[in-house]
Amino acid sequence: MTDLEGMHSYFWLVSPRAKASAQEDVPYTSQALREDLLRVRNAWEESQASRQRDAIYGYLSSVFDLVAWWSAEKCALDRAHKALRLRNMNPFDDEEPFAAIIRCTSDASKVDKRTRSKWSRALRYTMLCKPCDEPLDQFIKRKGGINKCAARLSRRVGRRFGEMCPASLQRT
Amino acid sequence: MKHRMDKTLRFWVDAAYEHIKREHRKLTKRQLVAHVLRKYEQRGDAMRCLNSQGEIVWKASPRFLSMLADAERDAEDDLDDF
Secondary structure, X not given: OOOHHHOOHHHOOOOOOOOOOOOOOOOOOHHHHHHHHHHHHHHHHHHHHOOXXXXXXXXHHHHHHHHHHHHHOOOHHHHHHHHHHHOXXXXXXXXXHHHHHHHHHOOOOOOOHHHHHHHHHHHHHHHHXXXXXXXXXXXXXXXXXXXXXXXXXXXXXXXXXHHHOOHHHHXX | OXXXXXXXXXXXXXXXXXXXXXXXOOOOHHHHHHHHHHHHHHOOOEEEEXXXXXXXXXXXOHHHHHHHHHHHHHHHHHHHHO
């Protein structure tokens, strides 16, 4: 059993005199968002420092996990745009959450617009199709890799667009 | 909604709850646990994610786990010295 007295008080100490509110839920503050972004940024740096071929999956998993729980709260777009603003970046028109988080946590010199778009499409496909209990890297590899997953999303969206639009619009 | 947590975080949140409960007799355990989680999240020790059922859960952050491992190693070293 862990001996509390023997451990540094940092771990269990929360100021007893700090005013605690009567709220039962935990609001997601800007400071919490900053901490989340810092963790994703750390994952980016680790992926860049690693020599392993699959190191990028660690970073993509961090991006995915963050946007996944935001999506479960139906706040992904607002929070992703807020994340950009916290980094003094302006959201692009229609910039979706994965692309926004990749833009504000990776290095623009290493991740160009095309790569960002490809990763973002692969993550969106993963969000649509991955079972909750399967690790991201396993799922993406099973589906043929990042490029294939990105292409699969494009095909899916294209098909849906085709179903919704008259033939004349599809050609434009 | 219930605050679901992993074992490590649950242990430390309970310890923090025991530490502050006497100062906040009018608040329920749920309210105080929410307060502790908020503090932990803001200092980067706790984070939210989805579990394998797609539910939002809390877990100890990688940084917190690594600090705990360091503290445990220090404690073991101190014990050896003693």
